[in-house]
Amino acid sequence: MVLFDQLLESDLVDDPYVAPALTGYFPKVLQARYANAMLRHPLKREIVATVLTNSMINHVGIVFVFRMCDETGAEAHEVVRAYILARDIFDFPALWAEIEALDGKVAAPVQNRMLIDAGRLIRRT
Known part of the structure; x- marks a missing residue:
């Protein structure tokens, strides 16, 4: 909840670059129509902050932001912005989708190791 609050206090959730986090939150049929x-939704900022926080925690872990803030002196919203840029520059969503598509095709420990390694790579980036 602390990270969520910090994102709401920043201008990151208003950045047009992260607007897809808002539209992607809704079902595709609603995305196309509405x-x-x-963009005028009364909970726009809260939805964006939630999506960004959840995505980041799911892929790099719950202590990532705290650790990066501690190591670099950056603010939480700056760490999240750097995560988003690294994620997109190296197209991590495509990699994660490919790994997740291996469900039932490779052993679970192998798939888990791939996800852990991808998380480690994005943390280092």
């Missing part, structure tokens, strides 16, 4: 209305 994309413009979503």
Whole structure:
């Protein structure tokens, strides 16, 4: 909850670059029909902060932001912004999707190791 609050206090959730976090939160049929209305949603900032926080924690762990803030002196919203840029520059969503598509095709420990290694790579980035 602390990270969520810190994101709400920053301008990151208002950055047009992260707007896809808002529209992606809704079902595809609503995205196509109401994309413009979503930008005026009264909980827009809260939805963006939730999506960004959950995505980051799911892929790099719960202590990532705290650790990066401690090691670099950066603010939480700056760490999240750097995570988003690294994620997108190296197209991690495509990698994660490929790994997740291996469900039932490779042993679970192998798949888990791939996800852990991908998380380690993005943390180092």
